[in-house]
Amino acid sequence: MFRLEAEVDRNRRDLLRSRLRESDAAASPVLRSLLGTPGGRETPLHVWALDEAGALAGGLVGHTWTTWLHVAHLWVDARHRGRGLGSGLLTEAERVAGEERGCRRARLETWDFQAPRFYRRHGYEVVCVIEDYPPGITEYTLTKRLA
Template identity: 75%
Template sequence: MVSRMFRLETEVDKARRDLLRTRLRDTNTAASPVLRALRGTPGERELPLHVWALGEDGELAGGLVGHTWATWLHVSHLWVDERHRGTGLGSQLLAKAERIARRERGCASARLETWDFQAPDFYRKKGYEVVCVIPDYPPGVTEYTLTKQLG
């Protein structure tokens, strides 16, 4: 009989996190024909994609943080300083990231998450479509997942 005793830990451990991600990727790759086909191609790697807007004084005016993987751009964060909102800077940051993802990394689609008080209408105007709505996440807020074909 095999012992089922485990020690559970909650510490932050980068080495274990990386090991877990590697093992999960390997398990998923073995189980998925699509992921197996990506094996060894540039699209297999998750590559960071950052776009920064700096003012004349060098201060951060806005930025986009995301990554590309498997022909997808995933936008994690898009922020514009309050002084620069309404100037088109957010649109420029998003357009630059989409252009890099499409032209330089072969991405066909983009995805992101946003909350109801943030920017779902901004993204809809940029061609994104809502594919998932999670009410009360966090409590009192609705989260949206949106996607766009980068054509």
């Protein structure tokens, strides 16, 4: 019997995630050794930029896991674009990930109309291209070796 749910059931989601990690750890000695360490847990990494009035000017939301930084979202308000704010947010996240959390690599996904050129200018390389995801748009996965 199957049951389809559109709403998030956090307890069931967490149970599923836990069971998947157990299965993965059983199948992979590398994951088995990592999952029991502090670096084996996803740790949020958020960087915020506020304007003079204290309003949100931009931000980066991501997490670190093992030796990787994963940038999930990077956004700068239109009034603050072109002034280096996005570069500053990305640079600070990479610094914290590398210097404070021991990350050696970073990864992110972006669409063709968003910022692939921005990330390339910051040393990221395209490792995956998915065309028509969603229809009419190309998604890129990029990675970077951190200093």
